Amino acid sequence: MHSHISRGGPAGAGRKPAMTGAPGAGPYRRASPSWGHGYDMVSQEKRIGVVALAIHDRQARAASVNNVISQYADLVVGRMGVPYRERGLSIIALLVDGSTDALGAMTGKLGNIPGVKVRSVLLTAAGQELSPKEDS
Numbered sequence: 001m002h003s004h005i006s007r008g009g010p011a012g013a014g015r016k017p018a019m020t021g022a023p024g025a026g027p028y029r030r031a032s033p034s035w036g037h038g039y040d041m042v043s044q045e046k047r048i049g050v051v052a053l054a055i056h057d058r059q060a061r062a063a064s065v066n067n068v069i070s071q072y073a074d075l076v077v078g079r080m081g082v083p084y085r086e087r088g089l090s091i092i093a094l095l096v097d098g099s100t101d102a103l104g105a106m107t108g109k110l111g112n113i114p115g116v117k118v119r120s121v122l123l124t125a126a127g128q129e130l131s132p133k134e135d136s
Contacts, residue, residue, distance in 0.1 A: 044099035048077075049122035051094040051107055056115040058083070058090040064113045069094070072106040096120075 055061055069076060075098040082091045096103055103122065111118040 044101060045124065046098060047100055047103065047122040047124060048095075048097045049103065049120055051096055051103070051110075051118065051120040053092040053094070053110060054117040055090040055092065056088065061113055061115050065092070065110065065116060068106065068109045068113070071109075072098075072102070074098075075102055075106060 053065065055065060069079070075096050076094055077097050078095040080093045083089075084091050096106075098106075100122065103120065107118050107120050110116055
């Protein structure tokens with residue numbers, strides 16, 4: 001007969017707790033498939049920011065990059081692309097507005113494309129934090 005030996009603390013230590021609650025509970029609920037990335041913001045704060053892409057071998061990756069950007073078109077406010085021939089790169093800057101989860105999903109998909117490097121800077125878009133102060 002074998003005995004059970006517990007190592008490293010109480011039973012279940014180190015494991016994530018099981019998800020509880022009704023489907024659709026939490027900060028997001030599934031939206032209609034025609035709504036872009038498929039999540040409706042319920043309580044997530046929106047952010048504005050810039051997403052920078054450095055792309056090696058543009059011609060080989062353009063279709064994949066443009067496909068992801070098109071999937072998240074509702075987040076993209078503006079786009080600028082510049083070839084950086086001296087370094088053999090194409091640089092794309094995206095001005096974005098959306099929830100951190102939606103922006104993270106987009107940048108994650110872009111960053112998973114081989115030869116594409118992604119960095120982003122996000123700011124809170126709510127209130128007067130972004131408004132210039134007036135001198136009186």
